[in-house]
Amino acid sequence: MARPSIYSRSPARAAGPAPAPAAPLAAAAAGRPPASDMPPADVPPSARPTWRQRLLRHERWLWATGLVLAMLIAGWPAWTAKVQRPLGIDQIDAALRESIAKEPLQAPGLAAYEAVLPSVVRVVGEPPAAASAPLQKTAKGGKPVVPAPDSEDADPHGGRSVGTGVVIVDKGLILTNLHVVDGAAKITVTFSDGSQSEARVVNLMPENDLAVLQALTIPDDLHAATMRSTSGLAPGEAVMAVGFPFGIGPSASQGVVSGLKREFRSPEGRRILTNLIQFDAAANPGNSGGPLITMDGHVVGIVTAIMNPNEQRTFIGIGFAVPIENAAAGAGLPPF
Template sequence: MQPHLRTLTQDDIDSAVLHTLQTKRLPSRPARAAEAVRASVVEIIAYPKAAEKPAVAEKKAEPNGPAGPGGKAPAENQNPASPKADSQKDEQPKADIAPPDSKRADNDKARDLARNGDQAGKGDQANKDEPANKGEKADKEKGDKADKGEKADKGDGKDKGDERVNIGSGVVITDQGVILTNYHVIAGASRLRIRFYDGHQSDATVIGAQPEKDLAVIKASSLPDDLPAATLGSSRNLVPGDEVVAVGFPFGIGPSVSSGVVSGLDREFASEEHQQDLDHLIQFDAAANPGNSGGPLVNMNGEVVGIVTAILNPTDAKTFVGIGFATTIESAGNAVGISPF
């Protein structure tokens, strides 16, 4: 005998929904939007050209060579004194045996000092002053090298040999590993390293760039399993006040999520550092800092509507004060020759 099945009513459905809302905490709209794109956001580490570092090293080694205790300059100053030292060693035993020879050696030494005059004085003064001054410079250079090493460790602790790195963000736009980012993130780099959401790392190459729009496209040489591409949306439906989230790696920390609203549309921004005049930008107030460049600006549907490009700060701090700019996804796609739809 089968139990009688009761037909569900609207009251039953409403009661079930209410029970779920009361007993389970649902993620916020920004959290859902960030989760939708999280696996498609990558960290980009740009290493400087190798040719630059030997030049710097040679320039630093140049003052150390002559200034060092075994350098050329001290050796030249010491050479004129070497015969005197040898003659004094040879003549010392004679002084013990015959005092008149000692007086003759003293007279010879006096004549040598008189003949050399200022040269001997200058040589001694140079020998005293130069090592001290060069020692201070060497200490200062060691401090500079230590500072550079600390910065490199912060950028990528595994690559100790690189003095400095540039860290930015990017967003995967195809499942083949094509990544959209800012041009200033990869400009002047000899090597690019990508870190994916699961920790997988890969080298990357530049396959397209438009410096005047501060946009670039790179491609990873190896990919993690099941790499998802971000869903590209449209900025045409945005209005001031719409919620957005910025996802990226500020100061190399991340992926980090910040939320805010669209503050304005069709903005212009002139970059003094990179000499670019950017237009048709989205202004937003979600926190963005150095390292966020190239990361996605996402709407509440989890769609990428812009690429975080710049922040405005009237001081030299270069940190966020409430005004960020993103290139629209339409402009980004057109600039690099890829349709965003």
């Protein structure tokens, strides 16, 4: 009778090395990472690397990348800007011509004249009624005889004395020369806007040949001149005389300061003036009492006389003005 086979419950030992497990191959065939590369299932999430830890790992690379980006941003405008070549003479000349054509340069004399013009007035001194009697004399042929004027600013057409004045206080105070209004029975001033007013003498300074007038009627927009001390005035500085030469005006003539602290004796020898400003801007009978101004439009003197060694009494290049300090003192204004 045959005996049944008996199997052992213990696993049989293989004679050779154990074969490699087939799990990695199966995982690879299924598209999953091998079990050895997968994180253990029992690792908690808090133990995994954070973003901060990952950034710290690559800190050097991040700093290097940021530095490169900063350099690129800083140099971008210079890299993209076009390189401009220096301008040539022709280009500079064209640019200057274009700029001058758009905004022409204003002459300094024009600005000075426009600044003082609203303050300049025409002064006319009417002679007394008795003084006009000699004008009725007639010579042979029936023509009237006009006597020679005593003043260099006299008007041969009517015996009037014609000169200039400048407003120094907007309430109607006007500076002029004494010889313009001396002996006048009536004084009339004409303002820059064409309006006229009678004026009266409120102060006299014979030592400076100056008179202060008060206009009885003044315009609403009357402007007073700006005065400047002569302490900084020097020979060679540009000046302008504004007035009514021979009654024509207002007229302007430009020159320079020729000297300071000059003396002048009138042709009649009646008066000696001292501490005068000598200038070479053209001045003629009628300019007396007008302002002598600098190129900023400020009054530094009152035109009072011209050197005329001949009897024609015309300008030969030497004029004199009283410093404005003397004139302002006579008008009751504070010293500079």
